[in-house]
Amino acid sequence: MSENGQPSSGRRNILGAGAAAAALAIAPGIQLITTAGAHASGTHALASNKQRWGLLIDTSRCKTGCTECASACARENAIEPGAGRPAQNAQWLRKIELKDKVSGRELSLPMMCQHCAHPPCVDVCPTGASMQRADGIVLVDRHICIGCRYCMMACPYQARSFVHEPLHAQNPEVPRGQGCVEACTLCVQRVDRGQQPACVEACQASGGAAMVFGDLKDPGSEIAKRVASVASSQVRADLRLDPAVRYQGI
């Protein structure tokens, strides 16, 4: 700024040029995203808030005793039992069997990270390692996770695990290691390739077809249509975390 409160001509020119460049990039709207995509060699778009990945689980089709989803999860993410301390085993997806004591009705369902729209694990993380992608997938950035486990305590779904032992047999696409907290990633490495999470694929392959994966924000997607037409609920909806995983028949 010059003394009279006006930007000096040199600075004004620079500002003007900057504004013009910004207008060029932003004016066509989608241009900005295309540019970002082009950075990633053009064939694959970055995570965007135009999408929200979610799961719909039909508990009436989820078979008691079937653990196809949990085993597929362990295979895909190379989750192996730890060194003889079962309580410390990492658990990204677990099968839960429920029984209503009054009616005797039995129910089976997979429970994992619910990929909340307002995730408490992200709120409490002191380093910013616990984070949410633009498309709603909640992840742990192990590069900056210090292993304090606040997020494990904050999660009402007990979805997160801490890795106690050194690991060596990781899937190259799923880095994980000692001293970090981790949870279901919705198989983000597969989702980014346009595939479905491993649990959903395994459930369909086993004939259960209890799980539907898709974009909750795309009205044409199967999951959005189902969510709009059948009764489904979020676990602990009273907490108003808006989970992206919904259950039918609970």
Add this chain to the structure above:
Amino acid sequence: MKRWLALLLFALLALPAAAEVPKPVIAIAKPGQCIAPVEEMRRNHMDMLRHQRDRTLRLGEREAKVSLNACIDCHASRDNGSVLGDKENFCQGCHAYAAVKLDCFECHQAKAKKTAEIKP
């Protein structure tokens, strides 16, 4: 006394030149064109990876030019399919020579994809 000190000093100065640490000898699986000239890679690979890791994790950029898995696919050793193991392995060899801690592989798989998939 002065002469002894001079001798000691001479010995200390002369020794490192005589017993220089040998340069690592590395045989990689797929030699060829890297994404940047060797000098640039040697000096800047850590910054490239550090920058890209955030874009990949947080933005989901999976097909970037810089990729640790792509490093490993080319630079893994012919013998054990890994960038770690011995002084002949690409990452470990050079990091041992430069005495720089290497902690990528506390979490990342050090073996090339095809080798990692074959589990014993």
